[in-house]
Amino acid sequence: MITVEQLQDAIMQRIDSFNQTDLPIEKRNHKTCALLDSKNHILAKNILSPFSVPRNDLSAMDGYAIAQGSDLSQGSKIDIVGESQAGSPYIGEINVGQGVRIFTGAVVPNACDTVVMQENTNFDDIKNTIDKSQSYRITLTQDAKIDSNIRKQGEEIESGDIILQAGKRINPADISLIANLGIDSVEVYQPLTVGVLATGDELVALGSPLKSSAQIYNSNTPTLKTLLADLPVVIKDYGIIADDSNETSSTVAKAMQECDVLISTAGVSVGDYDFLTTVIEQLGQINHYKVAMKPGKPFVFGELNKSLDKPVLYFGLPGNPLSTIVGTLQFVIPALWQLSGARTTEVPLTLSMQATLTNDVKKSVGRMDFQRGILSQDSKGQLQVESFAVQESHRIKQFSQANCLIVLAKDEGNLSAGAHVQVKPYPWS
Known part of the structure; x- marks a missing residue:
């Protein structure tokens, strides 16, 4: 049984090959x-x-733009001959010993090479006597430096830069x-077309009544659609497929003609009425089946490729809602970003951090365990996490109450309160 890390790597390598050979990125629509x-x-x-960017030299401060060649030492007198505002630059002549009043973001006149902050002049002493229609004189109250307080043209972006x-x-x-x-x-x-389907005679679509105690609502399809909502994909919903071999085969055959990726929930275990794995093998191939993780062990990664000019990648998720969510977060979403053409460095990863357990945790050796927990900070600002005492994978209410997954390594066993663990906050937290 493949590990989580091995399956993630295998999916990444297959999609990298797909993006180079089967449907090269440079040929995408x-x-x-x-x-x-x-x-x-x-x-x-x-x-x-x-x-x-900036398009011109701009002032970084409110103050005065001083002409090139002017005396910038403390006590120097500068004649102010105009004003430069954001959106209304000064366009007159400026000579040595002169300057203009200037405001943050305004264009620095070509004849000026320094902006002096108004705090470094006698502005406060004379501001009430200034007649803006006339020139006036300021005094520098400390030395100024050439090029100070100027955002240079193109210092952030040059014209033609990528x-x-x-x-x-x-x-x-x-x-x-x-x-x-x-x-x-x-x-x-062009966004990928992603097909989704759910299987099971017991499933009922939202909005329809439950007619027997054996029926349950199809929560996996709404969950999948929500999890994939931020991706550049178009979702095509194939509804609920009965536990019937012919119906399963015809629906998958239709989907593989219309989609770039197919994602199913349920029908990938080894029960008498789980037909999907057989259909996938008939129409394509299974690359990996079963992963050493809890919840979500019966995870299928394959491809549908018979009679197609390019393969349709296939992800088979378990029917358990919690397994669907964890499998989608760990494998499907990163794969779809990569398949969409995002560079590896652009594939968003769930943030991982270390926290201290506040309670004892039960864990069996052999599979990576994703336990639901509540991440918080103690009075000193240190991260701590509480694991739910009961971790059955069918408890979807518990998943809703939690705000993170506690990631316990495959070879780890039981842990005591005070142990340090890795946690992944929910992307929507």
């Missing part, structure tokens, strides 16, 4: 996306800056950067 709709899409083309590279997952900070350059649309990779 692009689409033009409005900037405000581009969050979490993957950039398909480098973005070049159309101009330098500001974002293809493969970048666009985030709100990126949108701010792009918008500052006046760009209102970007080229992104």
Whole structure:
């Protein structure tokens, strides 16, 4: 049985091969996306800056821009001949010994090479007598330095610089950067089509009544859709498939013609009515089956490739809702980001940190265990985590009450309060 780390590595390597050979990244279809709709899409083309940032020399302070060649020593007198405001630069002549009143973000006149903060002048003493329609004189109250308090043209970005590279997952900070350059649309990779289906005679769709005590609602499909909502994918829902070999085969065959990825829940165990693994083997292949983790051991990674020009990657999740969530977080979401064209460094990872257990934990050796817990800080600001006493994988209410997963290594056994453990806060916490 493969370990969690081995399966993560195997999936990453297979997708890397897919992105290079089966459907090369450089041949993927692009689409033009409005900037405000581009969050979490993957950039398909480098973005070049159309101009330098800043576009001009700008003042970093409220004060005075002083002409080149002027005396900048304490006690020097400077004649102020005008004003430069943000959006309204000074356009007149400035000679040695002269300057202009300037405000933060305003353009520094070409003839000036220094901005003196107003606090370093006698501004407070004369501000009530200043007539802005006339020139007036200030005195420097301390030495000034050439180039001080000036944001130089192009010091952050030069015109033509690559500001974002293809493969970048666009985030709100990126949108701010792009918008500052006046760009209102970007080229992104066409979203993947991801098929989802649930299997089981006992399942009933939300909104329909339960007609017998043996029936349960299909919670896995809404859960999957929610977990994948932030990814650049289009989800195609194939509904609930009965425990029937022919129906399972025909639905999977249809999905493999219409999707880039197929994700199923339930039907991948070894029961008499679990048909999915057989169908996957008939229409493609199973690369890995079963992983040494709890919950979620019967996890299938495979591909559907018969009669196709490119394989459709397949993820088979267990029917247990908690197993679905953990398997999706650990394997499916990172895989979909990578498959979408995101560079490896752009694949978001669940934050991991160390915390101190506040209670004893039971753990059997042999599988990596993801236990539900509540992460908090003690009075000294140190991270601590409490594990729920009962960790059955069917307890979905417990998962909702927790705010993190406690990750216990495969070879670890029982742990006592005070032990240090790794925790992964829920991405939505």
